Amino acid sequence: MQTPAIAFAASPTPKAQAAMEALTARYPAVPLDQAEVIVALGGDGFMLRTLHSVLKHGLPVYGMNAGSLGFLMNDYAENDLIERIQAAELVELHPLRMRAHCVDGSFTEALAINEVSLLRQTYQAAKLGIHVDGKERMSELVCDGILLATPAGSTAYNFSAHGPIVPIDSDILCLTPISAFRPRRWRGALLPHDARVEFHVAEPTERPVSATADNLEVRDVTRVEVQEDRNLALRLLYDPGHNLAERILAEQFEA
Structure with a gap:
């Protein structure tokens, strides 16, 4: 099998930079x-x-x-890198596309691999309306925020907010409230992957809300549209028996 052409990328931390130096010296x-x-x-x-x-x-x-965290990563080792890449299993993910409209009339588009989240910006709770495929499903959710997570993101912020973990190959999105005050007992919903979700912010100037697609934040939003983008595919490689599906399954049995 032909040796693949490899480009290396490393975070700026000393540990990652040392790993980069060691691997590029060998490969x-x-x-x-x-x-x-x-x-x-x-x-x-x-x-x-x-x-x-x-x-x-x-x-x-x-x-x-x-x-420090490596849920999405393989274990680090300097030996047999080429063989590990050649034997790796491929996982394809599709990101969420967010379009956030702001108080000043502007809008921002961004992609999210894990989740799109809305969060209150001040001490006052957010008031949000939820529409799915053009139909109002909840007229008012009073909360600290809400998020829509992909299967890959279901183990991240979504799980910390008491949302469900779903299998990586499931065509499901997790809609999870963050500290819901009213309705207090609502725990969220599971939506089909092709659902078009809109969040409407009530009182956006008195109760400002931000929207975040992974690590890109947009402040003072009035309406946020989110839908999975099947035209884009993220391709991850995992060691056999240590793939993302197995990790997500194992995460549900952690004490």
Whole structure:
């Protein structure tokens, strides 16, 4: 099997930079525009940034944990990197596309691999309306916020907000409230992957709300539209038996 052309990327932390130095001393590296695969060194945050940066290139990313959190990463090792890449299993993910409209009339579009979240900006609770596929499903949710998560993001902020973990290959999105005050007992919903979700912010100047697509924040929003973009595919590589589907399943049995 032909040796793949590898481009390396590393977070700026000392641990990741040391890993980068060790690996590039052992394996030939090429620029991104000549690469067939990217090896990302860091934690989950760096993996998300790498996936965002290479989204238009369509290149597969093989991550190795050289950070604090490594849910999206393979274990780090200097030996047998080529063999591990060649034997790796491919997982494809589709991001969410957010369009956030603001009080000043502007709008921002962004992609989210994990989730799109809305959060109150001040001490006052947010008041949100929820529409799914053009139909109002909830006229008023009083809360600290709400998020819409992909299966890959279901184990991240969504799970911390007491949302469900869903299998990586499920065509499901998780709609999860954050500290809901009214209706107090509402725990969210599971939506089909092609659902068009709109969040309407009531009293946006008195109760300002921000919208975040992964790590890109837009403040003072009035309306946020979110839908999965099936025209874009993120390609991740995992060691056999250590893939994302297995990790998501195992996460549900952690004490």
